[in-house]
Amino acid sequence: xxxxxxxxxxxxxxxxxxxxxxxxxxxxxxxxxxxxxxxxxxxxxxxxxxxxxxxxxxxxxxxxxxxxxxxxxxx
Amino acid sequence: xxxxxxxxxxxxxxxxxxxxxxxxxxxxxxxxxxxxxxxxxxxxxxxxxxxxxxxxxxxxxxxxxxxxxxxxxxxxxxxxxxxxxxxxxxxxxxxxxxxxxxxxxxxxxxxxxxxxxxxxxxxxxxxxxxxxxxxxxxxxxxxxxxxxxxxxxxxxxxxxxxxxxxxxxxxxxxxxxxxxxxxxxxxxxxxxxxxxxxxxxxxxxxxxxxxxxxxxxxxxxxxxxxxxxxxxxxxxxxxxxxxxxxxxxxxxxxxxxxxxxxxxxxxxxxxxxxxxxxxxxxxxxxxxxxxxxxxxxxxxxxxxxxxxxxxxxxxxxxxxxxxxxxxxxxxxxxxxxxxxxxxxxxxxxxxxxxxxxxxxxxxxxxxxxxxxxxxx
Numbered sequence: 001x002x003x004x005x006x007x008x009x010x011x012x013x014x015x016x017x018x019x020x021x022x023x024x025x026x027x028x029x030x031x032x033x034x035x036x037x038x039x040x041x042x043x044x045x046x047x048x049x050x051x052x053x054x055x056x057x058x059x060x061x062x063x064x065x066x067x068x069x070x071x072x073x074x075x
Numbered sequence: 076x077x078x079x080x081x082x083x084x085x086x087x088x089x090x091x092x093x094x095x096x097x098x099x100x101x102x103x104x105x106x107x108x109x110x111x112x113x114x115x116x117x118x119x120x121x122x123x124x125x126x127x128x129x130x131x132x133x134x135x136x137x138x139x140x141x142x143x144x145x146x147x148x149x150x151x152x153x154x155x156x157x158x159x160x161x162x163x164x165x166x167x168x169x170x171x172x173x174x175x176x177x178x179x180x181x182x183x184x185x186x187x188x189x190x191x192x193x194x195x196x197x198x199x200x201x202x203x204x205x206x207x208x209x210x211x212x213x214x215x216x217x218x219x220x221x222x223x224x225x226x227x228x229x230x231x232x233x234x235x236x237x238x239x240x241x242x243x244x245x246x247x248x249x250x251x252x253x254x255x256x257x258x259x260x261x262x263x264x265x266x267x268x269x270x271x272x273x274x275x276x277x278x279x280x281x282x283x284x285x286x287x288x289x290x291x292x293x294x295x296x297x298x299x300x301x302x303x304x305x306x307x308x309x310x311x312x313x314x315x316x317x318x319x320x321x322x323x324x325x326x327x328x329x330x331x332x333x334x335x336x337x338x339x340x341x342x343x344x345x346x347x348x349x350x351x352x353x354x355x356x357x358x359x360x361x362x363x364x365x366x367x368x369x370x371x372x373x374x375x376x377x378x379x380x381x382x383x384x385x386x387x388x389x390x391x392x393x394x395x396x397x398x399x400x401x402x403x404x405x406x407x408x409x410x411x412x413x414x415x416x417x418x419x420x421x422x423x424x425x426x427x428x429x430x431x432x433x434x435x436x437x438x439x440x441x442x443x444x445x446x447x448x449x450x451x
Contacts, residue, residue: 024203030246033304038334038342041241041251041302041312044390046103046122047409047444050138054109054442058415060352060377061318061326062257062294 095173095200097132100125103448111413111440113145118159120446129170136164136181147436148375151423152269152283160185173200187266189218192233205243212236221266229262247304257294257320264288270373271423272362273430280430281361287371288357294320310334318352324377326352344388344409354379360419361431375436379418386411401449411442 026034033039042048056062105120118139126132138161145155166179175198183190196211215233239253264286274282298316305311314330332346355377357370388409395404414437421433 024205026205026243026246028204031243033247034243034249036304036308036310038308038310038336039249039302039304041249041300043334044103044407044409044446044448046105046120046446046448047407050105050107050120050444051411051442054413054440055350055382058376059326059350059380059382060320060324060355061296061316061328061350062320 095170097126097170100451103446105444105446108443112438115143116140132168134166138162158185187220187222191216207241209239219262231261233259249302251300253298255296259292263292270371272365289370292322323356340392342390346386348384350382360421375417375420378420382413382415384411384413400451403450405448407446409444413440
């Protein structure tokens with residue numbers, strides 16, 4: 001039950017924050033660095049989705065990336 | 076993975092923009108090449124996205140794997156083969172205020188496997204646009220057949236539930252946390268792969284029988300990531316993923332990546348990835364006898380193993396004079412070297428030794444991606 005209780009507390013806190021407007025601690029004019037293209041999580045989706053497929057076909061872990069669950073030439 | 080892309084592109088917004096902007100119009104044409112463990116796979120890939128009225132976006136993708144396989148499994152229990160896999164995809168996104176709704180569909184087809192996948196996601200920016208929360212659901216339907224056996228046909232039903240949170244922590248640091256639950260039900264083993272068992276009457280000391288997997292598998296993946304902007308305009312990223320499933324397979328994956336731009340034209344990437352996993356509970360390299368237990372696997376993907384990847388990338392960005400409709404373009408080359416080391420999967424190309432004492436298998440793979448990107 002402990003995780004459930006923790007989740008409940010987290011939800012209550014989240015609900016409480018909804019009553020007062022949160023001030024963003026990183027102002028819009030301070031976001032120059034994180035808006036730089038080199039800060040993108042995934043700059044080249046065509047390449048990164050291919051690499052996920054390479055790993056999923058050869059390792060046991062699954063990431064759930066689209067239709068790559070199909071055949072893979074991995075036999 | 077449109078979800079991740081959308082989260083990523085959130086950070087590319089112009090400073091004056093409010094949250095909730097669709098990704099840029101972009102086309103990528105790629106040639107990919109994989110060579111490792113006796114398997115060569117190459118082919119083209121195309122991804123195009125276009126938005127309309129800043130509220131709608133459509134995407135289309137095309138991908139081909141041309142496979143030539145003489146892997147260790149194939150040469151020890153079957154014959155080398157060639158085959159082709161083709162995948163088509165289409166997606167649609169709708170932006171309303173700070174909420175993005177997305178739907179996508181893809182089809183993957185080869186001569187003995189057909190996979191349809193549909194995904195829905197909803198993503199919302201909140202808390203002054205410092206936080207992006209996304210929920211997604213994917214459903215997959217696979218049809219499995221076996222070459223040379225018209226009587227065999229089976230299915231897989233796949234569902235993926237996921238949540239992802241991306242958080243701007245400081246003006247130089249972004250954090251990400253995601254959780255996925257994946258359930259699969261149906262024919263989950265490979266219809267060609269076999270396991271081996273001790274057989275004193277066989278010349279090699281062992282014989283083969285077909286592998287048998289449970290018909291259900293549920294996995295959970297929890298991942299965390301952080302990306303820092305360094306003081307001299309470069310970025311470093313750390314990723315970690317923990318995976319566990321009902322087959323008792325657990326894995327830890329860690330990655331560190333560094334991005335270094337040079338002038339406005341060049342971008343260099345280097346990364347290292349490490350993965351380790353234990354074996355599935357019904358995996359064995361050599362079973363003591365035939366039909367030793369209900370479920371039998373000798374798929375090296377389910378063995379205890381480690382992989383190490385060292386990768387490099389270089390991108391050159393330019394404004395093409397021969398294509399006015401392109402705002403900018405880039406040529407990219409990425410190369411990864413992957414080493415796979417197995418702890419309990421043995422190299423059966425070695426004979427003349429007692430079964431179970433063959434050397435452990437390992438191999439290296441070279442993976443290339445060469446692609447052209449155009450923004451229009």
